[in-house]
Amino acid sequence: MDWLEQELAQALARKEPAAGFDGRVRARMHPRPQWLAIAATLLVMMGGGEAWRQYHQYQGYLAKEQVMTAMRIAGSKLNRVQMQLKGTEQ
Amino acid sequence: MIGLTAARQALDFGELMREHRAMVFSVAWHFLHDRDLAEETAQDVFLSLHTHLADIETPAHAGFWLRKVAVQRSIDAARKRSRRPQVALEDVAEPSVRPASGDPMLGGMLRRLIATLPEMPRMAMILRYQEDLDPAEIAETMGIPLGTVKSHIQRSLALLREKLERRGVGER
Numbered sequence: 001m002d003w004l005e006q007e008l009a010q011a012l013a014r015k016e017p018a019a020g021f022d023g024r025v026r027a028r029m030h031p032r033p034q035w036l037a038i039a040a041t042l043l044v045m046m047g048g049g050e051a052w053r054q055y056h057q058y059q060g061y062l063a064k065e066q067v068m069t070a071m072r073i074a075g076s077k078l079n080r081v082q083m084q085l086k087g088t089e090q
Numbered sequence: 091m092i093g094l095t096a097a098r099q100a101l102d103f104g105e106l107m108r109e110h111r112a113m114v115f116s117v118a119w120h121f122l123h124d125r126d127l128a129e130e131t132a133q134d135v136f137l138s139l140h141t142h143l144a145d146i147e148t149p150a151h152a153g154f155w156l157r158k159v160a161v162q163r164s165i166d167a168a169r170k171r172s173r174r175p176q177v178a179l180e181d182v183a184e185p186s187v188r189p190a191s192g193d194p195m196l197g198g199m200l201r202r203l204i205a206t207l208p209e210m211p212r213m214a215m216i217l218r219y220q221e222d223l224d225p226a227e228i229a230e231t232m233g234i235p236l237g238t239v240k241s242h243i244q245r246s247l248a249l250l251r252e253k254l255e256r257r258g259v260g261e262r
Binding site: 005007009024025 | 133222
């Protein structure tokens with residue numbers, strides 16, 4: 001080895017990475033699960049599902065009420081027509 | 091049983107990391123000339139080792155494997171960074187005082203001059219003088235012909251001598 005090669009060997013000697021390197025590698029190996037975010041997402045999804053179910057239930061109830069009202073009106077009109085027919089026959 | 095195996099594997103991985111982190115980090119640092127990128131690259135190399143730990147047969151195999159992966163990952167990182175400007179020879183400042191042999195200033199100048207070399211000669215020089223590998227080992231690690239390695243080293247040394255002489259640094 002001549003002087004330049006010796007200088008190169010010194011200049012390119014191995015160096016340790018900054019302190020805590022092993023910990024930083026391990027942190028990337030086992031990233032912490034974000035439990036809070038996961039739980040919050042699940043709660044929102046469950047709450048949203050329940051609200052959606054109740055909304056549909058209410059819509060069904062309203063539709064049923066409308067049908068019943070329509071049947072009651074139709075029934076009373078039918079009664080009136082029957083009464084009128086009976087009066088005409090007599 | 092599974093827990094014991096996992097603990098043993100973790101212990102072995104820790105030992106491998108302690109033994110080889112300076113080698114892996116230094117290959118990346120000398121090649122990339124960027125401490126943060128070198129740290130990230132070295133971390134990637136060890137994460138890859140952790141994934142492939144079952145394939146590693148002996149501590150010597152681990153050393154060889156880590157060096158090879160460190161070389162490849164460093165080259166990949168340099169190519170990804172190509173948007174950022176590389177160190178140009180003009181950027182290597184002229185010393186106000188002629189650095190002497192063993193002078194840290196000369197060491198810094200040599201590292202900056204190495205950083206100006208093209209990719210393959212730069213890596214060959216790092217493996218030759220950081221890792222003290224012979225040209226055949228360098229050829230095997232880099233996956234290039236032996237003649238190419240010898241040529242890279244000879245030309246790089248001649249270029250460095252010329253640049254240093256121009257800066258008034260030579261054999262004393």
